Every structure is written in C-alpha cells, then in structure tokens.
Amino acid sequence: MTVVVTGLGVVAPTGADVEEYWANTLRGVSGIRPISRFDASTYQLRLAGEVVGFTATDHMSSRLTVQTDRWTHFGMVAAEEALKDAAALPLADTGISDYELAVVTASSSAGNEFGQGELGSLWSRGPQHVTTFQSIAWFYAATTGQISIRHGMRGPCGVLVSEQAGGLDAVGHARRVLRAGARLVVAGGGEAPLSPYAVVCQQANGLLSTGADPATGYLPFAADASGYVPGEGAGMAILEDEESARSRGVSRVYGRIAGYAATFDPRPDSGRGPTLGRAARLALADAGVDVTEVDAVFADAGGTPELDAAESAALRELFGPRGVPVTAPKVTTGRLYAGGGALDLVTALLAIRDQVIPPTPRVHPAAEHGLDLVGEQPRPARLRTVLVLARGFGGFNSAVVVTAP
Amino acid sequence: MLTLDDLREIMTTCGVEDGVDLYADITDVPMEDLGYDSLARLQIAALIKDRTAVAIADDKVLELETPRELLDFVNAPVGVA
Numbered sequence: 244m245t246v247v248v249t250g251l252g253v254v255a256p257t258g259a260d261v262e263e264y265w266a267n268t269l270r271g272v273s274g275i276r277p278i279s280r281f282d283a284s285t286y287q288l289r290l291a292g293e294v295v296g297f298t299a300t301d302h303m304s305s306r307l308t309v310q311t312d313r314w315t316h317f318g319m320v321a322a323e324e325a326l327k328d329a330a331a332l333p334l335a336d337t338g339i340s341d342y343e344l345a346v347v348t349a350s351s352s353a354g355n356e357f358g359q360g361e362l363g364s365l366w367s368r369g370p371q372h373v374t375t376f377q378s379i380a381w382f383y384a385a386t387t388g389q390i391s392i393r394h395g396m397r398g399p400c401g402v403l404v405s406e407q408a409g410g411l412d413a414v415g416h417a418r419r420v421l422r423a424g425a426r427l428v429v430a431g432g433g434e435a436p437l438s439p440y441a442v443v444c445q446q447a448n449g450l451l452s453t454g455a456d457p458a459t460g461y462l463p464f465a466a467d468a469s470g471y472v473p474g475e476g477a478g479m480a481i482l483e484d485e486e487s488a489r490s491r492g493v494s495r496v497y498g499r500i501a502g503y504a505a506t507f508d509p510r511p512d513s514g515r516g517p518t519l520g521r522a523a524r525l526a527l528a529d530a531g532v533d534v535t536e537v538d539a540v541f542a543d544a545g546g547t548p549e550l551d552a553a554e555s556a557a558l559r560e561l562f563g564p565r566g567v568p569v570t571a572p573k574v575t576t577g578r579l580y581a582g583g584g585a586l587d588l589v590t591a592l593l594a595i596r597d598q599v600i601p602p603t604p605r606v607h608p609a610a611e612h613g614l615d616l617v618g619e620q621p622r623p624a625r626l627r628t629v630l631v632l633a634r635g636f637g638g639f640n641s642a643v644v645v646t647a648p
Numbered sequence: 649m650l651t652l653d654d655l656r657e658i659m660t661t662c663g664v665e666d667g668v669d670l671y672a673d674i675t676d677v678p679m680e681d682l683g684y685d686s687l688a689r690l691q692i693a694a695l696i697k698d699r700t701a702v703a704i705a706d707d708k709v710l711e712l713e714t715p716r717e718l719l720d721f722v723n724a725p726v727g728v729a
Contacts, residue, residue: 306663306683371698375691 246418246500247648249493250329250481251589252321254433256292256474256576260324265593269621271604273575275457275472281439287446287453290460291437292474292577303393310376311389312354314435317477317582318386319393322346322429326394329481330493331427334394337491345398345425346387347417348479349409349432349581351635354381356438390429398425403432403581406635407543408505410478410584411643415503417482426487431589432581433477445473448636450547461574463544464551464608464616471546474577478585480592497592501628502530502644509638519543519640520557523630526642532628534561537644539600539617539624541587541631544571546578550634555612564613568622572601584633588643591629595647599623650700650722655715658695662688675716686710696722 251261256274258264267274274292283289299308299316302323308316326332334344357380364372379385384402391400399420403412410432417430436445445451452470454460461472482500483493504525506518527534540562543554558569572590573579579586594600600622608616631643656670664670665683674682679689693709696702702722704712712718 304664304666304683306665306668306688309661309663310688371694375687375694379687 244422245485246421246482247485247488248480248497248592249483249488250325252325252479253589254294254317254321255476255586256294268572268601271602275460275577280437286442288442288451289455290457290472293437294475310380312357312380314354314433315386315389317435318348318433319389321477321479322390325479325481339426341395341397343398343426344396345420345428346390346396346400347413347420347428347430348387349403349413350383350386351406351409351434351580352436352441353383354385355441356435357381359438359440405639407578407580407583408633408635408639408641409581411633411641412505414500414588414643418500418503421482421484426484428482429479430482431479431585434580434582435475436473436580437475458605461546462606463546463571464612464614465606466609468546468548468551472577474579476579477582478589480589496648498595498645498648501646502526504529505641507638517553519554519634520560522640522642523561523632526644530644532644536628537567537630538626539629540567540569541591542569542571543632543634544573545634555614559613565615568600568617569614570600570617571603574603574606587631591631591645595626595629598626650719652715655719658692662691676714678713
C-alpha cells in the first residue's frame with residue numbers, strides 16, 4: 244500500500260492557515276515574542292511562540308468552545324482546513340464509510356489551561372463549581388474525539404503521547420490504521436502549553452530558554468545555544484491509501500509517507516548513547532531509501548548543547564560532515580511539542596511542493612556540528628526525499644521519510 | 649423561583665449551538681434540539697442548584713426534556729416534586 248498526503252492544515256504562531264504559515268516561514272518571519280497570555284515576569288520562561296488573534300468562536304459554536312481546551316480548538320481548526328484541502332468535506336460525499344474514517348492525533352500535555360481553570364474553581368469556590376466539562380476537556384484523547392464527533396469519523400481513532408515525537412508517531416500509527424483497512428485518516432498533533440500551570444510543568448525539565456530577547460531566545464546548533472522556546476498550535480495532514488484517494492477523484496497529492504520508525508533511548512547511565520540516528524536509519528530502511536537519496540533533513544533542533552551535539556553527531560554518522568542540507572524552521576515558532584513533528588511534516592510536504600528548503604533564520608551553527616544548515620534564506624533545491632526528525636523528552640525518537648508524489 | 653430568563657442565562661454560560669436562538673420561544677423545545685447533550689444538561693443542573701438550592705438528581709435531569717419541564721420541576725412547591 245502507498246500512503247499519500249492529500250490535505251494539510253495549520254494553526255501556528257506564524258500563520259492562521261497553511262498558506263500564511265508557509266509564506267511567513269519562507270520569509271523567515273518569527274512568531275517568538277515575550278509571553279503575553281499571562282504575566283510571566285516571575286517565571287523562568289519569558290518567551291513563547293504564541294498564536295495571537297485566534298478566536299475559537301470564529302470557527303465553532305460557543306456550545307463547543309466552553310467544553311473544550313484551546314489545544315482542542317487548534318486541532319479542530321487545523322483538521323478542518325486539512326479535510327477541506329483534501330476535497331473531503333462533507334465527508335459523506337466522499338463515498339467512504341464512517342467506519343473507514345479515522346482520527347489519530349498526538350498530545351503531550353492535553354487540556355492544561357482548561358484544567359487550571361477548573362482547579363482554580365475547586366480551590367477558590369469549592370467542588371460544586373468544577374464543571375462537568377472537565378471530564379471531557381482535559382484528557383489526551385479530547386482533540387481526537389472532538390474531531391471524530393464533528394465530522395462523523397467512526398473508524399479506529401487514537402491518541403499518541405510521546406512529547407515532541409508524538410506528531411510523527413501519530414503519522415506512523417495512521418499508516419498502520421490505513422493498512423488495517425481505514426481509507427482516510429486525519430493525522431497530526433497540537434499543543435497549547437502556554438498557560439501558567441503548563442509553563443510551570445515545563446520549567447521542571449531544565450531545557451527551556453530563559454532569555455528575554457526574541458532574536459536570541461532559541462538558537463539550536465549555535466555556539467551559545469541555551470535552550471528552547473515553546474510554542475503553541477497544531478499541524479494536521481490527511482493520509483489516504485493512494486488507490487483509494489484516486490478512486491474518490493483526488494488529483495492533487497503532496498507526497499508519500501514512505502517510511503517511519505521510532506526508537507527509545509537507553510537509560511542515560513547505561514553507557515549506551517541516544518538512538519535518534521537509529522530511528523532515522525530504520526525509517527530510511529522502511530522506505531527503501533538510501534542515505535544518498537535524502538535531499539534535506541528537518542532537524543529536531545533541541546536547542547541545548549547536549550541535544551544539539553547528539554543530533555549533529557547522528558547526522559554526521561549518517562550523511563558525513565555537511566553531507567545533507569539541514570533546516571529547522573521551528574526556530575520561528577518555538578517547539579510545539581506534539582504539534583512540532585506534525586508541523587515539520589506539513590512543512591516538509593510544502594517544501595517538496597514548491598521545491599525549496601525553508602530557512603533557519605538567525606542561527607549560525609557552531610563549526611563542530613559539521614552541519615550544512617539552511618540559514619537566513621530559503622534554498623531552492625531538487626527535493627524528492629525528505630527526512631523529518633523529532634525527539635520527545637524522556638527518550639522518544641521518531642523519524643518519517645516523505646517522498647515526492 | 650427560576651424564570652425562563654434565568655434558565656436562558658444559565659444555558660448561555662454552557663455555550664450556544666450555532667443556529668440556536670435561546671431568546672426565541674424555546675419553552676417546549678427539547679434540550680437535545682437546543683444543542684445540550686447529557687453532559688451539558690448535568691452542568692445546567694449544577695448551575696441551577698447553585699442559584700436556587702434545588703438539587704436535581706443526575707438521572708432525573710435527563711428525564712426533564714424541555715425548558716418547561718425543567719422549570720416546572722425546579723419551581724414546584726417543596727414536598728410536591
């Protein structure tokens with residue numbers, strides 16, 4: 244079976260939809276700014292990739308918005324854009340059975356902000372003021388469930404929880420679901436990790452940038468890399484079996500999901516190293532692609548010296564020093580956790596569509612990384628095969644190989 | 649005493665479905681048709697209790713299908729309901 248991507252959807256700090264996001268990505272516009280959603284002056288984290296000007300009720304009824312988290316709003320909006328882009332709405336007109344329509348998303352921290360509001364009600368006003376909606380709003384599968392309900396997609400739905408690797412793991416699982424008989428899957432991920440409670444949780448990992456200057460807050464692979472900046476938003480893709488897509492009249496395909504693999508790192512005290520490179524190698528083997536065929540890599544770009552060294556070492560081992568163009572457009576959005584890998588995948592497919600590698604603005608990589616980093620300007624290139632990498636906190640590594648249609 | 653307008657306010661805090669006008673004549677329109685599923689109706693009951701001190705059991709609230717039935721139950725003299 245050949246799995247193809249027929250539609251894309253995005254809500255990002257740099258764009259309210261796919262085309263606005265992509266135009267800003269190519270121009271190197273950054274969405275990283277001082278946190279404005281709450282007073283962050285007493286927090287270690289000062290910067291974030293915020294989605295500004297997003298009003299959920301522009302996209303759905305207040306009946307739905309009051310019982311769902313911001314993260315679910317992002318996911319629903321991106322999913323709807325992707326379904327429209329795939330010419331799949333209304334789904335009833337596709338001729339596909341409800342039970343062959345699936346939703347597989349990733350979430351790293353679910354409905355933080357909603358939960359914080361309910362905890363506030365609990366402690367300030369008492370248990371009778373916790374709403375019934377808490378039961379469905381906070382949990383990891385809420386976005387998958389709401390997309391499923393909204394569009395009547397009753398096939399095998401699920402949610403993956405593996406921090407920043409999740410967006411790629413959702414794509415890997417969506418491929419399994421298609422192989423098991425589903426015909427169309429909404430796959431991707433999102434995150435809304437910028438409420439005070441969510442930020443406090445993230446600060447504990449010790450990997451966040453504490454800088455206050457948006458221009459230098461997140462500089463992966465730079466000599467002075469000092470952590471990452473989180474961002475919010477969602478990326479969604481419509482995955483279909485190619486034959487099934489053609490049979491319902493789809494003519495525009497962004498690319499193929501040619502390979503996927505995931506690994507989990509050994510304990511840090513085991514003496515064995517991290518396994519991102521092995522995930523990449525397994526994904527290439529799964530795709531039947533030789534390393535020499537890879538035209539570009541979308542890096543995970545962890546942003547700490549240790550994470551960057553591990554990733555550049557894996558890339559040097561696979562491709563040789565400066566052996567492949569590498570990009571990290573996420574420096575303009577921040578790391579979207581479960582949305583991050585998904586957004587990178589969407590971006591890689593747009594790069595293939597337009598035959599251009601998006602830039603990594605303001606980053607000057609340290610020489611010892613041996614990276615051919617696509618810097619300030621987008622780089623036109625013949626793109627047939629692109630490798631997308633993602634790592635999740637705690638040892639998750641995932642890789643997806645996308646190829647031109 | 650809970651009036652229809654009180655109930656409308658409570659329903660509004662639970663969100664309003666697209667295409668529904670709570671200020672139309674909704675007295676006998678089923679709650680489901682107004683966009684309120686079982687979970688939303690439990691929340692409406694919680695807000696009614698907060699405002700009137702009248703508790704509606706979870707299974708009872710799902711039997712009260714329209715605004716009129718809800719209001720009649722809440723406003724019934726004590727001991728009659």
